Amino acid sequence: MAGGDGTTTTLRRAFAVAPALARGLGLTLALAVAGTALQVVVPVTVQQIIDTELLASGGVDTTGVLMRGGVALAAVVLAAFARRTSLARLARSAATGLSDLRVTVFDHLHRLSALHVQGERRGALVARVTSDIETMQAFMEWGGVGLILGTAQVLLAMAVMVIYRWQLAVVVFVGVVIYAVMLIWFQRILRAAHDRVRRRVADSMAAIGEATSGLATVRAFGMEQATLAKVRGRLEDQFRAEYSTAALGAALFSSAEVFSGVLTAGVVAVGIGYGPAWGMSAGVLVAFLFLVNLLVEPVQMLVETVNQAQSAGAGLRKVLGVLDVAIDVPDPLDGDELPDGALDLSVVDVRFRYGDGPEVLHGVTVDIPAGRRVAVVGETGSGKTTFAKLLTRLMDPTSGSILVGGRPIETVRFASLRSRVAYVPQEGFLFAGTVADNVRYGRPEATDDEIAGAFALLDLGGWIDTLPVGIHTEVGERGSNLSAGERQLVALARAAIADPDLLVLDEATSAVDPALEVGLRNAIERLSDGRTSVTIAHRLSTAEAADEVLVFADGRLVERGPHGELVVAGGVYAALYRDWEGATSTGSRSRRGDLRP
Ligand SMILES: Nc1ncnc2c1ncn2[C@@H]1O[C@H](COP(=O)(O)OP(=O)(O)OP(=O)(O)O)[C@@H](O)[C@H]1O
Numbered sequence: 001m002a003g004g005d006g007t008t009t010t011l012r013r014a015f016a017v018a019p020a021l022a023r024g025l026g027l028t029l030a031l032a033v034a035g036t037a038l039q040v041v042v043p044v045t046v047q048q049i050i051d052t053e054l055l056a057s058g059g060v061d062t063t064g065v066l067m068r069g070g071v072a073l074a075a076v077v078l079a080a081f082a083r084r085t086s087l088a089r090l091a092r093s094a095a096t097g098l099s100d101l102r103v104t105v106f107d108h109l110h111r112l113s114a115l116h117v118q119g120e121r122r123g124a125l126v127a128r129v130t131s132d133i134e135t136m137q138a139f140m141e142w143g144g145v146g147l148i149l150g151t152a153q154v155l156l157a158m159a160v161m162v163i164y165r166w167q168l169a170v171v172v173f174v175g176v177v178i179y180a181v182m183l184i185w186f187q188r189i190l191r192a193a194h195d196r197v198r199r200r201v202a203d204s205m206a207a208i209g210e211a212t213s214g215l216a217t218v219r220a221f222g223m224e225q226a227t228l229a230k231v232r233g234r235l236e237d238q239f240r241a242e243y244s245t246a247a248l249g250a251a252l253f254s255s256a257e258v259f260s261g262v263l264t265a266g267v268v269a270v271g272i273g274y275g276p277a278w279g280m281s282a283g284v285l286v287a288f289l290f291l292v293n294l295l296v297e298p299v300q301m302l303v304e305t306v307n308q309a310q311s312a313g314a315g316l317r318k319v320l321g322v323l324d325v326a327i328d329v330p331d332p333l334d335g336d337e338l339p340d341g342a343l344d345l346s347v348v349d350v351r352f353r354y355g356d357g358p359e360v361l362h363g364v365t366v367d368i369p370a371g372r373r374v375a376v377v378g379e380t381g382s383g384k385t386t387f388a389k390l391l392t393r394l395m396d397p398t399s400g401s402i403l404v405g406g407r408p409i410e411t412v413r414f415a416s417l418r419s420r421v422a423y424v425p426q427e428g429f430l431f432a433g434t435v436a437d438n439v440r441y442g443r444p445e446a447t448d449d450e451i452a453g454a455f456a457l458l459d460l461g462g463w464i465d466t467l468p469v470g471i472h473t474e475v476g477e478r479g480s481n482l483s484a485g486e487r488q489l490v491a492l493a494r495a496a497i498a499d500p501d502l503l504v505l506d507e508a509t510s511a512v513d514p515a516l517e518v519g520l521r522n523a524i525e526r527l528s529d530g531r532t533s534v535t536i537a538h539r540l541s542t543a544e545a546a547d548e549v550l551v552f553a554d555g556r557l558v559e560r561g562p563h564g565e566l567v568v569a570g571g572v573y574a575a576l577y578r579d580w581e582g583a584t585s586t587g588s589r590s591r592r593g594d595l596r597p
């Protein structure tokens with residue numbers, strides 16, 4: 001919350017992005033302050049009862065005592081009600097507002113291109129946003145109001161003390177300042193200890209995670225003992241850190257308790273010693289004890305909350321920062337529709353770099369007529385997948401232009417582009433659910449019959465029959481129940497049901513068994529039949545079947561032509577082909593059918 005100006009700007013933006021945060025905030029704060037103010041009624045009533053009723057010269061006035069007691073009781077009930085209502089209102093607006101903020105931020109994340117939200121980075125970004133918003137929620141639900149209530153309580157108690165007897169008030173203030181400084185110091189020590197615990201927990205989680213996910217490798221190499229020793233060592237470190245932190249916390253906490261006891265005792269001693277000289281009544285001294293309590297109680301919370309406020313503020317700034325990342329592949333809302341029928345492609349001098357990394361495509365120019373089947377081949381890292389992502393506008397080129405059906409690709413509305421152009425990625429992503437659920441991503445309204453039909457069309461009916469319950473078989477988390485090749489079969493059916501006019505397909509690189517290999521090859525052939533298709537081929541058979549082969553090397557298109565011609569030409573492709581043949585004749589099964597050298 002430091003830096004007044006920045007805080008106001010941040011808060012104003014947060015309220016603009018998530019208006020629910022600010023809704024009814026005035027009343028919530030008013031209730032909170034009223035609830036706090038009413039608490040002062042008790043010490044004041046106690047003082048008055050003692051001084052004007054109990055110690056009155058005419059004896060105890062019972063009615064007066066009862067009346068004042070009644071007022072104090074009403075004040076306490078009202079105070080509790082006001083504070084409770086204010087907390088509930090705050091929790092509600094924090095939950096609603098932060099949920100709005102979450103939706104807005106994730107929506108924005110979704111619209112960032114593949115470039116910004118890729119693999120690791122996307123995971124890290126999502127984790128960051130999630131934990132930042134959680135920090136804010138924790139703060140807003142009680143810390144925020146605690147800060148206001150605590151401050152109000154401290155100020156009010158101080159004011160009443162000064163009014164009663166400023167000399168004794170000065171004694172209390174000095175004590176409270178020492179107490180606060182002590183707490184801040186304790187907290188710094190504790191925070192360092194907690195950080196150490198967090199690091200140890202992360203270490204042991206990493207060791208356990210590695211041991212679990214690498215179980216097969218661990219077993220295969222007989223490394224069980226060493227792995228276990230490593231995990232045990234990390235867990236022991238974690239235990240030691242946790243134990244010493246808990247012990248430290250307990251020691252600091254009890255010394256804070258001791259101090260507040262000492263402060264109360266000090267007030268009593270000073271009050272009794274100097275009270276008569278200062279003209280203090282017994283009622284005022286007792287009221288002071290109540291007030292010291294009102295003052296000390298929120299100090300500990302305030303010190304904690306200020307810290308929390310700082311991390312909540314930092315979290316809020318980071319989350320709003322995500323919203324500032326411009327959407328780099330925007331949907332042209334007043335854009336064009338693609339023309340009907342098969343789509344042609346025209347790529348002119350396209351260059352691309354990831355972020356501020358090196359250029360990975362260096363001026364690719366190629367025309368692909370409508371209806372042609374094109375295979376793209378090249379060594380690993382030559383830029384094939386990058387090219388495919390540009391053709392489907394998952395990213396925009398750094399320079400150069402891409403025309404689809406004669407329209408510049410960036411002027412085509414997403415609705416039209418996504419319904420006519422299908423992309424089958426190298427590592428097809430499957431969502432937890434059934435095979436049918438996953439195919440339906442291609443066309444949400446597709447019926448079970450249509451889905452079965454899509455598999456039949458790709459000649460995959462036989463494969464579906466081998467699954468326990470056909471298209472209703474669960475694929476598991478990320479499709480883990482299926483092999484990589486099978487996952488791509490589902491991805492192909494997903495593209496088939498979308499019935500695109502341009503198909504961009506990145507063949508799976510993973511080695512698959514020979515039967516599946518045939519299935520995949522057939523399915524790809526059938527899927528690309530009758531449409532413009534650009535298939536990134538990792539298998540010779542796919543390249544052989546294409547009308548034309550584009551050969552990429554180091555981010556450049558270096559050769560193009562039908563398979564037969566390129567083999568005879570004796571260039572890069574011919575070399576790739578020879579390698580493949582060599583691999584086959586030496587009988588290396590793992591390299592069979594793999595075009596890469
Ligand atoms: N997200 C990314 N960020 C930065 N650089 C990337 C990214 N993705 C790919 N690259 C780089 O771009 C270049 C081309 O990669 P690309 O994935 O297009 O190759 P590829 O031809 O598809 O390779 P493979 O045959 O292994 O699939 C490589 O140098 C790669 O390191």
Ligand SMILES: [Mg+2]
Binds near residue numbers: 384385386
């Ligand atoms: Mg690739």
